[in-house]
Amino acid sequence: MKTWMYTGALCLALVGCAANxxxxxxxxxxxxxxxxxxxxxxxxxAAMKADVIGEANEFAAKQGKVAVPLVIHETPLRGCPACWASIEYQFRVVEPSDPEVRRTSLVPVAPRSEVIIDDRTAPNGQPPLPPAKDLYSEMLKLDDLRKRGLLTDAEFEAQKTRLLQGR
Structure with missing residues (x-):
């Protein structure tokens, strides 16, 4: 008897999970x-999509109206665990005499993506200044060239003066 009760409870639970x-x-x-x-x-x-559209049409027909599609967003089955196929269908319920009933195409949904807008203009509308040079690293490069004998002491001093004066 207990087995039948557990089986019945399990069936009811599964039916409850399967409800749309x-x-x-x-x-x-x-x-x-x-x-x-x-x-x-x-x-x-495809059958799921047809069922959803049919359910929308039945819902509208019960009210004596017509279902007009607005947006349909489908996610196909993907190759990962728990990545199921899904569908979201949005529609309007309008009178059969409404001119929108004659419209035949859905509005395409833009792909969902992240857009980063990088506005590099200064607050006063002027173009931004180029990034400042790192004087320390430039001086280290000059010193390295001097130590390797690629710059003379006079050339090193001239380049150092030019860097420090900002030319």
Whole structure:
């Protein structure tokens, strides 16, 4: 008897895990449906997409309206553990006479990426000054050239004076 109770409880738990999330309201006339296909290589992302679109159409038909697609974002199955295929479908529910019903294409979603804007203009609108030279490292280079005999003492002093005066 206990075995049957445990089996029944396990079945109920598994059925609860398999339930799809409901249609989510984003605004008074805009909704979203999300699904994750955890079938891995045995799953069918195309069937999942068709089911989601069909569910959106059924949802709108129950209200006597039409589902107009806004955005669909699909993530394909990837080759890593727990990287499942998923879909997010956003749609509007409008009257059948609405002119938007005749629109036939989805708005493409821009790829998600990070954009870094590097504005190097000075606050006064002038172009930035070139970075200041590191005098210490320049002096070390000159001294190294003098020690190796590539610069004479006079050339070294002339270059040192030029560096220190900032020319």
């Amino acid at each position: 999330p409901p249609v989510t309201s984003l605004s008074p006339d805009t909704y979203m449906i999300t699904r994750i296909d955890k079938g891995g290589i045995f799953g069918n992302a």
